[in-house]
Amino acid sequence: MYLKKVAFAGALAFTSSAAYAGCGLSGGNVNVLANEFGAIQAVIDGAEECEGDGVTVESNLTVDHRDIQVAALSADPAQYTSAVVANSSIVPLINGDLIRPLDDLVAKHGQDLDKTQLITVDGKIMAVAFMANAQHLFYRKDILEEAGVDVPTSYDEVLAAAEKIRSMGLMEDPFAMNTGTGWNLGEEFVNMYMGTGAPFFEPGTANIAINNEHGVAALNMLKSLVEYSNPDFLTFDSNETQARWESGDLALAVMWGSRGGSILDGEGASEEIVDSTVLAAAPTLEGDNVASTLWWDGFTIAKNISDEDAEATFVAMVNGIGDDVIRANNEAAVWLSSAYEPTPASAGVAATAASGATPYPMLPYMGLLHTAAGGELSEFLQGSESAQQALADIEAAYTTSAKEQGFVK
Amino acid sequence: MKHRTFFWFILPSLAAMIAFIALPLVSVVVQSLHVEHEQITSVTENCGPFGCNEEVTVDSEATAALRAEKPLGRFNGLGTYFDRGHLATEEVAAAWQARSSLGDFFSRLYNLPLYKAIAFTLTYTFVVTPLVIMLGLAIALGVNRLTPALKGPTIFVSLLPMIVTPLIGSLILFWMIDAQGIIGKSLQWMFDDPQLSLKASPTLTWITLMIYGVWHSAPFAFVVFYAGLQTVSSETLEAAKIDGASRWQQVRYVVIPHLMPLAVFVSLIQLMDNFRVFEPIIGFSAQANASSLSSIIFTDLRGDVIRFNSAAATSVITVIGVAILLTPVLIRTWRDFKGKAV
Numbered sequence: 014m015y016l017k018k019v020a021f022a023g024a025l026a027f028t029s030s031a032a033y034a035g036c037g038l039s040g041g042n043v044n045v046l047a048n049e050f051g052a053i054q055a056v057i058d059g060a061e062e063c064e065g066d067g068v069t070v071e072s073n074l075t076v077d078h079r080d081i082q083v084a085a086l087s088a089d090p091a092q093y094t095s096a097v098v099a100n101s102s103i104v105p106l107i108n109g110d111l112i113r114p115l116d117d118l119v120a121k122h123g124q125d126l127d128k129t130q131l132i133t134v135d136g137k138i139m140a141v142a143f144m145a146n147a148q149h150l151f152y153r154k155d156i157l158e159e160a161g162v163d164v165p166t167s168y169d170e171v172l173a174a175a176e177k178i179r180s181m182g183l184m185e186d187p188f189a190m191n192t193g194t195g196w197n198l199g200e201e202f203v204n205m206y207m208g209t210g211a212p213f214f215e216p217g218t219a220n221i222a223i224n225n226e227h228g229v230a231a232l233n234m235l236k237s238l239v240e241y242s243n244p245d246f247l248t249f250d251s252n253e254t255q256a257r258w259e260s261g262d263l264a265l266a267v268m269w270g271s272r273g274g275s276i277l278d279g280e281g282a283s284e285e286i287v288d289s290t291v292l293a294a295a296p297t298l299e300g301d302n303v304a305s306t307l308w309w310d311g312f313t314i315a316k317n318i319s320d321e322d323a324e325a326t327f328v329a330m331v332n333g334i335g336d337d338v339i340r341a342n343n344e345a346a347v348w349l350s351s352a353y354e355p356t357p358a359s360a361g362v363a364a365t366a367a368s369g370a371t372p373y374p375m376l377p378y379m380g381l382l383h384t385a386a387g388g389e390l391s392e393f394l395q396g397s398e399s400a401q402q403a404l405a406d407i408e409a410a411y412t413t414s415a416k417e418q419g420f421v422k
Numbered sequence: 423m424k425h426r427t428f429f430w431f432i433l434p435s436l437a438a439m440i441a442f443i444a445l446p447l448v449s450v451v452v453q454s455l456h457v458e459h460e461q462i463t464s465v466t467e468n469c470g471p472f473g474c475n476e477e478v479t480v481d482s483e484a485t486a487a488l489r490a491e492k493p494l495g496r497f498n499g500l501g502t503y504f505d506r507g508h509l510a511t512e513e514v515a516a517a518w519q520a521r522s523s524l525g526d527f528f529s530r531l532y533n534l535p536l537y538k539a540i541a542f543t544l545t546y547t548f549v550v551t552p553l554v555i556m557l558g559l560a561i562a563l564g565v566n567r568l569t570p571a572l573k574g575p576t577i578f579v580s581l582l583p584m585i586v587t588p589l590i591g592s593l594i595l596f597w598m599i600d601a602q603g604i605i606g607k608s609l610q611w612m613f614d615d616p617q618l619s620l621k622a623s624p625t626l627t628w629i630t631l632m633i634y635g636v637w638h639s640a641p642f643a644f645v646v647f648y649a650g651l652q653t654v655s656s657e658t659l660e661a662a663k664i665d666g667a668s669r670w671q672q673v674r675y676v677v678i679p680h681l682m683p684l685a686v687f688v689s690l691i692q693l694m695d696n697f698r699v700f701e702p703i704i705g706f707s708a709q710a711n712a713s714s715l716s717s718i719i720f721t722d723l724r725g726d727v728i729r730f731n732s733a734a735a736t737s738v739i740t741v742i743g744v745a746i747l748l749t750p751v752l753i754r755t756w757r758d759f760k761g762k763a764v
Contacts, residue, residue: 080724100470105726108461110482134479135466142471185616194710196725219463219478244622245601247710307472349471372472377461377480380726388535388721391710395624398533406533409513413506417731419458419496 036332040067041325045312046082047097049074050271052144052346053310056097060333068325078102086111091315094326099310100373101380103132103140108377112139112313118327126331130349132311134375142311143334144346146271147370148191148204149305149361150296155289156183156264167297168208168234168304171265175241178264188241189257190267192394193250199387201267202407204305205231207371208298219378219420221411224404232393232400234298239394247391261286267295267305270362274344277358292361294368305365306373309349378420385410447741454502454734456495459488495731502735509739510534536736539713540743542628546714547696547747550635554692555685557636558643563673565644566651577648584641592634592705599630627711634702639695643688650684651677683758690751697744715740 043060047053057072064070073093075081079102085092086106096106106112114137119126123141132140150171152164160178165171171188178187191197206213209227214220239246243257255272257263259282273292276282282290295305312330314323332338336352347359355363373379385407393403415421462484468477504511517530531537565576583591598605599620610618620626654677662672700716703709709717715736722733 079726080728083728101726105728107482108480108485110486129471131469133467133469135464135468145471193707195721243601244617244619246622248621248707309471366472372470372475375468375475375477375479377463377478378727384721384725384727388709392533395622395710402533409506410535414727414729414732417457417498417502417505417729418727419460420463422460 036063036068036328038063038066038068038325038328041069041319041321042094043068043070043322043326043329044093045070045072045095045097045326045330046078046085046093047072047074047312048078048099048310049076051275052271052342052348053097055338055342055345056143056312056330056333058333059335059338060329063325063329063332068329070329082106083109083111086315086317089317090319091317094315094318094322095312095330096315097310097312098140099146099308100375101308101383103311103313104375104377104380106313107134107139111316113316113323114138115141115314115327118314118324122324122328122331125335127349127351130311132309140311140313141330141334142309142349144271144310144348145362145366146269146308146310146347147305147362147365148200148267148269148295149365150293151258151263151266151268151273151276151361152291152293153264153286153289154291155285156187159183160264164291164293165265165296166294168205168238171296172237172241175238175265179241184262184264186241186243186262187264188238188266189243189246189249189254189263190238191249191251191254191269192235192239192242192246193253194247194391195387196383197250197387198247198390198394199383199385200306201235202231202386202390203373203383204267204295205235205298207306208234208296208302208304210299210302213374213379213382214376219376219415221382221408221415223382224401224408228404228407229400230299231304232390232403234304235390236394236396236400247394256281258282258290259286270359270365271346273358273361274346274356278344292357292359292364294361294364295370297368301369303365303368303370305370307366307370308373378415378418381414381418381420382407382411385414450734450737452494453730454738455497455499457498457502457731458495459485459492460496461485462488498731502731503739506534507732508536508735510536535713535718536715536739539715539718542712543697543699543714543743545628546632546635546699547693549632550639550696551689551692553632553636554639554643555688557640558688559647559678559681559685561640561644562647562651563677565648580644581641583637584639584645588638588701589705591638592702595630595634596706621707621711624711627706627708631699631702631706631708631712634706635696635699638702639692643692646684646688647681650681654680686751686755690748690755693747693751694744697747698740715743 045057045060047057053074057074061070082096082102083105086096087109098106116138119131119138126141130142131138132142156178157164157174160174160181160183162174162177165174175188178184190201192201206223206228209231211227212222215222251269251272254266254268255276258266258276276290277287279287295303298304314326334350336350339348339350339352343354344356344358347362389406389410390403392398393400412421462481463478464481465476466479468475503509506513513534514531517527521527532541561580565573565580568576597603600606601619606620610616620630658676659672662676667675698716699714703712703714703717719733719736722729
């Protein structure tokens with residue numbers, strides 16, 4: 014009897030939720046390719062509410078999404094109806110003409126979207142952003158107080174604070190950033206070079222322009238910083254730096270803002286560490302130039318799919334970033350929505366944006382520079398190569414690949 | 423067998439070999455000879471949550487037209503093979519001109535990605551292969567002397583490193599050698615150096631990767647040699663004993679000559695495998711200190727811009743490298759074969 018009741022209640026619950034299913038759609042298939050972290054999981058869960066009445070919602074959340082998106086969306090029909098991208102990973106999709114302009118869909122179903130959420134390229138809406146991200150400073154209030162230093166706002170002050178903490182014997186290696194060889198290290202170089210205020214490329218061309226005194230300044234700062242890092246710094250990615258922060262090994266770190274929520278949630282770190290963790294703006298390098306880049310995450314709709322699927326995908330994704338989802342997951346990210354209430358976990362990204370940081374360049378050849386920097390800096394940071402040689406190597410590696418890709422003659 | 427019958431007999435496997443080995447190889451070679459079209463770009467105004475920017479974008483319509491006309495891209499001949507990412511002929515010549523000593527030349531060479539990868543790949547291959555053969559033989563001889571009751575469990579345990587997926591095996595070891603891990607901490611205690619880190623220094627990383635390589639591959643050599651040991655003629659061994667041969671002399675003059683063809687086989691397979699070393703570099707996050715030909719192909723195929731042409735050129739160079747490496751062993755096998763046929 015009891016079981017029957019449960020089954021009946023379950024059936025009732027199912028039918029009642031099915032009443033809203035389909036989100037007013039008559040049909041269509043939704044299949045989303047995205048990165049894997051908590052905030053995106055929440056968005057996909059929100060999109061799945063549209064399932065039913067002929068609408069199917071599937072997803073593939075993987076950290077390797079960037080490596081498969083071009084191949085998956087090149088197929089006709091495309092393997093996924095939507096790819097969740099960031100400033101850098103949208104570029105290959107635009108280059109390959111693999112995503113469709115969303116103007117008509119935004120006009121039809123996007124009344125609730127804020128205008129700042131719309132990513133336009135040459136006047137056409139190509140993506141809808143839903144969260145912001147940036148690398149910025151995390152610091153331990155208690156350790157800084159004990160060392161008697163103020164909150165650092167520039168990297169020179171970060172160095173001074175780290176030195177004080179080390180010399181007082183509070184911590185041997187108080188600092189960390191995501192310096193793992195590859196994409197992570199490339200990102201640290203891009204951020205640090207941003208802090209010099211100099212351009213990455215010669216204006217109007219794809220010719221690289223980092224082999225100069227600005228490049229040397231950025232590299233020397235990176236080198237000085239890793240002196241205060243654990244010797245394993247060339248293997249550090251986000252998971253590693255977060256784990257070291259939560260185990261109390263660090264007093265100062267530059268990490269992604271999207272990690273703030275999971276550090277402050279009290280799971281994985283002791284109360285003492287959580288209570289004294291503060292998120293602040295990214296430090297500056299030269300003058301007022303913030304050494305960080307601003308990022309957005311947003312969704313795109315594939316070109317090689319039917320209009321019905323495209324519409325279903327758009328409606329489901331808009332539902333996924335709807336006010337209810339954002340209120341329920343307020344802590345998970347820095348949402349770009351009017352329903353979002355700022356939290357301590359978003360303070361760092363907000364402060365970084367307010368301090369004048371610029372977005373990561375959406376240039377078609379930026380990825381090549383990023384890869385070149387990520388691969389050629391390890392020896393310099395280990396001390397077996399000069400800054401000039403490392404910059405010359407980045408320049409040569411970039412130029413080789415840019416020639417091969419047809420950006421440089 | 424008549425030629426005609428023979429042809430029909432091997433046709434299915436021949437067709438499969440052409441479809442799955444020859445054609446992909448041809449396609450890789452063709453790709454390595456081409457590069458992307460020149461990109462047609464224009465400056466557009468792009469807007470987002472952080473404001474508007476004038477930025478360069480690729481003109482997708484014009485690019486699509488170019489691609490439709492020539493889907494393979496621009497023909498570049500052997501250009502990709504000689505660029506800095508591969509054989510780097512210009513850079514090598516410049517390094518030779520500017521050298522102050524031979525050591526200086528090699529350190530300049532080592533700064534180029536392909537030569538750096540070749541240095542590690544060859545060192546790895548020539549250190550790991552002989553050690554695997556020796557260790558495999560030693561384990562096989564040891565297990566062969568065990569009492570039957572112990573043989574089964576010992577063989578199973580000896581095979582474990584090979585059963586464990588390479589990536590998982592290397593990840594587990596990676597955590598153990600971490601400065602906080604059991605091996606890492608023990609080493610720090612043994613050498614009384616709290617800053618000792620196996621991941622930080624290139625030399626220690628190379629040693630770690632090679633020890634892992636031996637650990638992972640020794641069971642393969644062991645299994646092959648153990649099977650071979652079962653076929654050693656007991657009469658010859660007994661005759662050697664009667665002649666007063668010691669245990670070592672029996673191994674040296676009876677067992678090893680008997681196992682020689684198997685040693686050739688194992689070294690053939692190991693040379694090929696070790697030349698393509700890849701998983702431990704990823705598993706140990708060792709890209710900073712060690713790169714192999716396979717790992718630079720992997721890097722080309724990841725990221726925002728995928729460089730098929732560059733990866734294809736490195737693949738062809740790898741195939742040529744394997745061929746060169748195997749030539750001595752193959753020549754030897756061919757001679758043996760001819761000697762037997764006569």
